[in-house]
Each structure stands twice: as structure tokens, then as C-alpha cells.
Amino acid sequence: MPKCKINGQEVEVEAGTTIIEAFKKLDSEIAHYCYHPGLSVAGVCRLCMVEIEGNPRLQIACNTVVQDGMVINNNSEKVKETVKWGLDFHLINHPLDCPICDQAGECELQIQYMKFGQYDPEMAEPKVKKNKVVDLGSKIVLDSERCILCSRCVRFTEEVSKTNELGIFNRGDRSEIGTFDGKPLENDYAVNTVDICPVGALTSKDFRFRQRVWYLKNKETVCPGCSTGCNVKSYYNEEGLFRVKPRQNDEVNGYWMCDKGRDTYKFVNKENRLLEPKVGQSGQWDSQEVDGVMSVMSTKIDDAVKSAGSDKVALVLTGQYTSEEYASMLSYFVGHLKSKNVYHWVNNPESFDEFDGLLLRGDRNPNTKGLLNGLDQHGITAPWSDLETKLNAGDIEVLLVAGPEDPSVFPTLTEKVSLFSKAKNLFWMSAAKTEAADSATTKTWQIPLKTYAEKEGTFVNHKGIEQKIQPMVNIVDCAQTLSEVASALSGQKVDHLGSLVKDRKTNHFINHHGGGL
Amino acid sequence: MSIVKKPGAIANWYLPGIFAGMWFTLVTMIRNIFNQDKMITKNYPEDKYEYSPRFKGNHVLTVKKDGSLRCTACMLCATACPADCIKIKASEHENPAVEKYPISYEIDILRCVYCGYCEEACPVDAVRMGPEWQTPGLAGTNFSYDIQHLAYRAQLKGGVLSRVDDEERHKAGI
Numbered sequence: 001m002p003k004c005k006i007n008g009q010e011v012e013v014e015a016g017t018t019i020i021e022a023f024k025k026l027d028s029e030i031a032h033y034c035y036h037p038g039l040s041v042a043g044v045c046r047l048c049m050v051e052i053e054g055n056p057r058l059q060i061a062c063n064t065v066v067q068d069g070m071v072i073n074n075n076s077e078k079v080k081e082t083v084k085w086g087l088d089f090h091l092i093n094h095p096l097d098c099p100i101c102d103q104a105g106e107c108e109l110q111i112q113y114m115k116f117g118q119y120d121p122e123m124a125e126p127k128v129k130k131n132k133v134v135d136l137g138s139k140i141v142l143d144s145e146r147c148i149l150c151s152r153c154v155r156f157t158e159e160v161s162k163t164n165e166l167g168i169f170n171r172g173d174r175s176e177i178g179t180f181d182g183k184p185l186e187n188d189y190a191v192n193t194v195d196i197c198p199v200g201a202l203t204s205k206d207f208r209f210r211q212r213v214w215y216l217k218n219k220e221t222v223c224p225g226c227s228t229g230c231n232v233k234s235y236y237n238e239e240g241l242f243r244v245k246p247r248q249n250d251e252v253n254g255y256w257m258c259d260k261g262r263d264t265y266k267f268v269n270k271e272n273r274l275l276e277p278k279v280g281q282s283g284q285w286d287s288q289e290v291d292g293v294m295s296v297m298s299t300k301i302d303d304a305v306k307s308a309g310s311d312k313v314a315l316v317l318t319g320q321y322t323s324e325e326y327a328s329m330l331s332y333f334v335g336h337l338k339s340k341n342v343y344h345w346v347n348n349p350e351s352f353d354e355f356d357g358l359l360l361r362g363d364r365n366p367n368t369k370g371l372l373n374g375l376d377q378h379g380i381t382a383p384w385s386d387l388e389t390k391l392n393a394g395d396i397e398v399l400l401v402a403g404p405e406d407p408s409v410f411p412t413l414t415e416k417v418s419l420f421s422k423a424k425n426l427f428w429m430s431a432a433k434t435e436a437a438d439s440a441t442t443k444t445w446q447i448p449l450k451t452y453a454e455k456e457g458t459f460v461n462h463k464g465i466e467q468k469i470q471p472m473v474n475i476v477d478c479a480q481t482l483s484e485v486a487s488a489l490s491g492q493k494v495d496h497l498g499s500l501v502k503d504r505k506t507n508h509f510i511n512h513h514g515g516g517l
Numbered sequence: 518m519s520i521v522k523k524p525g526a527i528a529n530w531y532l533p534g535i536f537a538g539m540w541f542t543l544v545t546m547i548r549n550i551f552n553q554d555k556m557i558t559k560n561y562p563e564d565k566y567e568y569s570p571r572f573k574g575n576h577v578l579t580v581k582k583d584g585s586l587r588c589t590a591c592m593l594c595a596t597a598c599p600a601d602c603i604k605i606k607a608s609e610h611e612n613p614a615v616e617k618y619p620i621s622y623e624i625d626i627l628r629c630v631y632c633g634y635c636e637e638a639c640p641v642d643a644v645r646m647g648p649e650w651q652t653p654g655l656a657g658t659n660f661s662y663d664i665q666h667l668a669y670r671a672q673l674k675g676g677v678l679s680r681v682d683d684e685e686r687h688k689a690g691i
Contacts, residue, residue: 098591098640099589099591099593099640099641100589100590100591100616100617104591125690126689126690127690129687132613132614132616133613133616208609209590209607209608209609209617210607212591212592212596214596215592215596
């Protein structure tokens with residue numbers, strides 16, 4: 001394996017590695033726009049210049065393969081000077097749009113400018129004006145003036161989505177990104193081009209102007225949109241979630257995610273959530289306290305078990321919850337109630353096994369595998385048709401349903417709710433506020449649950465890879481996890497404030513000074 | 518800390534000090550009665566002190582030539598604000614040349630510390646601090662100023678024109 005020296009640091013890389021990859025391996029900084037590890041090499045931005053000892057001219061790091069014994073640096077005056085002038089060329093026609101540009105704050109051009117900027121431009125000519133606010137279909141807006149023609153988006157549509165919508169038109173300083181004959185950029189992976197755009201030329205319509213990026217915090221989590229389980233970063237503030245972006249995991253999603261997964265922040269936010277427990281039926285609802293509903297639930301279950309046996313109680317689970325929640329709910333049912341009346345609600349059986357060849361799977365639940373593992377462990381094999389028969393025969397006294405977190409992936413929600421309404425008492429646990437659940441015709445208690453953004457746990461993806469999710473925001477205060485429901489039902493007292501008090505930071509000022517201010 | 522006292526019995530004679538003080542008060546009062554113009558104290562609120570027009574008081578949102586808001590909703594003022602009293606909601610403008618504009622711009626004037634950072638941060642001269650400094654209100658007064666108040670209140674007589682003009686900049690090739 002060839003060895004080389006980068007900025008005085010010895011590094012050994014695999015044969016065929018380019019210099020820029022060696023830089024990345026060392027976590028050494030190098031300026032670049034057009035290079036992207038998930039795409040082919042274009043070598044158009046000329047910013048990743050490095051000096052190789054023995055070579056009279058500077059080379060681009062993205063397209064030069066490391067040879068044994070190379071001595072490379074990118075911190076000499078010569079390199080800095082070259083990068084500075086390269087950047088100045090990129091900025092010749094770049095507009096002063098930063099105040100209204102959504103990329104500001106995470107813009108590569110801004111970052112590099114702060115490091116290498118030629119702060120006093122030497123161009124006397126006016127800037128070339130190009131098209132602004134070009135509508136590229138339902139998801140993306142293009143601003144040609146801001147584009148620095150790195151061609152990342154063009155390569156993405158050629159190599160990854162293989163849809164070839166984008167191209168570079170015209171020549172010289174009039175070159176522009178565009179689609180042929182104004183056709184829209186509509187594929188299931190189109191918004192990835194917004195992520196890889198190093199400037200604000202491509203912006204997402206969904207996120208456009210909603211927040212400045214520096215107001216948002218982010219946490220690493222897993223997309224709950226389908227069983228692929230793409231690794232993502234969710235961006236949020238105290239109001240809720242605002243967007244989802246992919247992060248690299250070569251075993252799961254590479255660098256990308258699908259556009260459907262980007263919508264998975266919407267059902268977390270307050271306007272789509274069930275905000276408090278309520279009781280009623282057929283559109284007539286009264287709000288309730290969490291503790292009250294829990295004790296009603298536990299008495300109803302106890303009464304049903306005592307009078308007619310545990311067969312009268314059933315549980316329906318969907319693949320939208322964490323493995324930990326399944327484990328506690330199943331051990332309550334199997335261990336405490338001695339009942340195996342647990343059924344797996346498959347939300348879309350027709351398209352369940354579909355796969356689009358890249359990332360998106362027909363199984364639109366993050367943890368179907370985790371649920372199946374849990375059911376296997378407890379030896380539960382009851383098919384869905386059993387539940388239908390029992391419900392139609394009026395054999396179910398109490399039905400617990402852990403319903404959808406994201407109702408949009410449940411096409412037959414209304415029909416299922418009318419089926420569940422055949423039980424005498426229905427406990428509908430769901431994070432979402434749905435008309436379908438409100439239309440339940442039997443006596444129903446609705447209990448708000450936490451979404452993936454508010455709890456921790458494990459999702460098992462279609463390959464069986466276990467991935468952790470972590471809590472970010474608290475949107476509905478009284479929302480429960482299934483584990484909390486299970487422990488409340490099995491008689492353990494859950495301290496609803498417990499987690500809050502634990503997370504609260506100690507006020508060191510007051511503690512150290514032994515009193516108030 | 519202890520009070521320093523002059524030593525000796527003479528320090529206990531306080532009456533001369535009192536009479537000197539009363540004499541000064543009497544002289545000042547008589548002078549003010551016959552010479553009201555030079556009096557330092559004002560009869561507020563009938564008689565008001567004139568500050569310089571450059572005084573940095575209540576905020577003004579400037580307007581363009583057509584009377585619409587100059588603000589582009591870049592949120593730099595809200596970011597710079599140390600009191601966190603500026604709340605902006607941005608939206609897409611139907612005119613692509615404008616692109617982004619605020620649909621709501623609110624300053625909670627009771628939280629504002631009049632530091633002037635918003636004015637300094639603004640890249641397009643959209644928010645300024647005007648010379649108004651008296652904004653009292655009774656209970657129930659809305660101290661959260663909205664666009665209507667900040668840009669078009671009666672005192673501004675139709676709005677203050679911004680110095681930065683997009684069309685001129687466009688013509689100059691910027």
C-alpha cells in the first residue's frame with residue numbers, strides 16, 4: 001500500500017486512493033466544491049489544489065492518485081494564493097444574495113471565503129445576470145446566478161437517480177444549470193441535489209424561507225419512513241422539526257435518502273398530533289387526564305380477564321414503534337395477562353414487498369423486523385384473519401391498538417377503525433390526530449403516544465441492522481411510550497415528571513453559593 | 518465603612534451648615550421665579566426636552582419607493598439582538614425580483630434595550646432607530662409593535678425611504 005506525507009503527516013492508504021480521500025482520512029482540511037465522495041470525479045472547481053514535491057505545477061487533489069513516497073502539502077503560500085484566486089473567479093458573477101439565500105449559514109462558498117477570500121475584488125465589469133427563482137417542479141427552486149457550476153447535481157441525476165433531468169446549458173460565463181425544455185425535476189430522490197449543492201442555487205420548496213439554518217439544532221437519528229432505515233439528521237428548534245437530511249452510512253443508505261423520507265418530520269409537529277387523551281365515540285369527545293385513562297384501561301382489562309378470560313382482550317401492533325416498546329408490551333400481554341392475542345397490522349399488504357431499487361421500500365414502517373422478532377420470541381403466530389373473525393363475532397371485550405405514528409402510510413385507516421369499532425371497548429394509542437380515529441363508533445379512549453423524535457429506542461431495518469434513535473424535542477407533554485403504557489397497566493407507577501426532573505440542569509450558581517441570589 | 522468625622526467640638530455645630538443650605542435654596546428659587554427660561558428643570562409633560570434627531574429611540578422600518586417594506590427578512594437583526602425581542606416570519610414574494618419578504622415583523626419594545634445592533638446588522642437599511650423616545654401606554658397597550666406600527670405609524674408621515682435601492686444596484690451591475 002502506498003505511503004505518502006500530507007502536511008508533514010505520514011499516512012498509508014489503499015492503492016488507487018486519491019489525494020483528497022487521503023486528506024479526508026487524516027481529517028485534514030482541504031477546500032473543494034465539486035468533489036463529492038458519492039459521485040464521480042469532475043475536477044471542475046479547481047479549488048482542491050495541492051503542491052506535490054518534485055512537481056513544478058500544482059495538481060488537483062480529487063483527480064490525482066496517491067503514489068508511494070509522495071510529499072504533499074496544501075498550506076504553502078503558493079497553494080493559498082491559487083485557492084484565493086480560484087475562489088475569486090467563482091465569485092465573479094455570484095450575486096450578493098446571502099441575506100435572502102437559504103444556504104447562508106451552511107454555504108461552502110461563505111465558509112471558504114472566510115478562510116481564503118480575496119476581500120477586495122478586482123473585477124470592474126458588472127455581474128452577468130441570469131434567471132432567478134426558476135421553478136424546477138414541485139420540490140425544488142433554482143437560482144442560476146448563485147450556481148458555481150460544480151455539476152454535482154448533474155452528476156447526481158446521471159449516476160445515482162439515473163433520471164438525467166439536469167444538464168449544463170450555454171457556454172462560458174453564460175453557462176446555466178437547467179432541465180431540457182423546462183421539464184420538471186421530479187424524481188423520488190430530487191431533493192438530494194439540494195443537499196449536495198455547495199451554494200444556494202438549488203433550494204427545497206418545503207424548507208424555503210421557513211427558518212434560518214443557524215436557529216436550528218440537529219441530532220442524528222434514523223428515518224422512520226420505511227424499513228430501509230436511512231441514517232439522517234433531523235433539524236429542529238423548540239417549535240418542532242423543520243427538515244431531515246441524510247448522513248453517511250455505507251451499509252444502509254450511502255449518502256442519500258428518498259424524498260418521501262424527508263416528509264417524516266411533518267407528523268411529529270404539533271398541528272398533526274393528538275394533544276391530550278380523550279374519551280367518546282362517533283365524533284363526540286371529552287378530554288381526559290393520562291392517569292385517569294390508564295386506570296380505566298387497567299380496570300377494563302382486569303374486569304374482562306376476570307369475567308371471561310384473557311381471550312377477550314386483544315392487542316394490535318404496527319411496525320412503527322421501537323423494539324423496546326414491543327418487548328415491554330408483549331411481556332405484559334404474554335407474561336402478565338397470559339394471552340397470546342397479539343396481531344400484526346400490516347398497513348399496506350399490496351405494496352409491502354416493493355422496492356424501488358435504490359432506497360425506498362414498500363414496507364413503510366421503520367421496525368417491522370423488530371416487531372416480528374418480538375412476536376417470534378413470545379411464540380405468537382396468530383394471523384390477522386383470526387382477529388377479524390373474533391371481532392365480527394363480537395368476542396373482543398377490550399381491544400388495544402398501537403396505531404399509526406405516520407397516518408399517511410396507512411391507506412386503509414378508516415376501514416380498519418370501523419373494524420376495530422366492533423370491539424366493546426377500544427383503546428386507540430397513536431401519536432397522530434386522525435379523522436378516522438375520531439369516527440370510531442364504539443366506546444373509545446384515545447391516548448397520545450410519543451413519536452420517534454421524542455423517545456429513545458432501537459429500530460431494526462430490513463437487513464436486521466439495529467439502529468438507535470434518540471429524543472430531541474418534547475412536543476406533546478402528556479404523550480406516552482408503549483413501555484410506559486405497559487408498566488402503568490402492570491401496576492407500576494410511572495412518574496411522568498421523572499424524566500423531566502432528571503434531565504433538568506442543576507443551577508450551579510445557586511448550589512455553590514449556598515442560597516438564592 | 519465608617520463615617521469620617523472632623524475632630525473637635527466645632528464639628529458638632531450643624532446650624533451654620535443648615536442655614537447655608539437654606540440660603541442657597543432660597544436664592545435659586547427666587548432666581549428661577551424671575552428667570553424661568555434658564556431653569557434646568559422642565560415642566561414635563563407640557564414642556565418637553567428636545568433630543569437631537571440622531572437620538573436612537575424607537576425603531577422604524579423603512580420602505581421602498583413604491584411604499585412596500587424594504588426588509589428582506591434575512592433575520593440578521595433578530596440574530597444580532599441581545600434581548601431576543603425581534604420576531605420575524607418570512608415568506609415567498611410573488612415578484613421574483615423581491616423573492617423573500619416578511620409577513621410578520623414584531624418588536625417587543627419592552628424587552629428592547631436600545632443597543633442599536635439591529636440597525637448595524639441590517640444589510641439593506643431596512644430597520645433604523647428613530648428619534649422617538651416617549652412611548653408611554655396604559656394597561657392593555659400593545660407594546661409588541663407590528664409592521665403597521667413600525668413602518669406606517671402616523672408620526673412617520675407615510676414611511677421613511679430606505680437608502681438602499683434594488684433597482685439602482687441592479688443597474689450598477691452589483
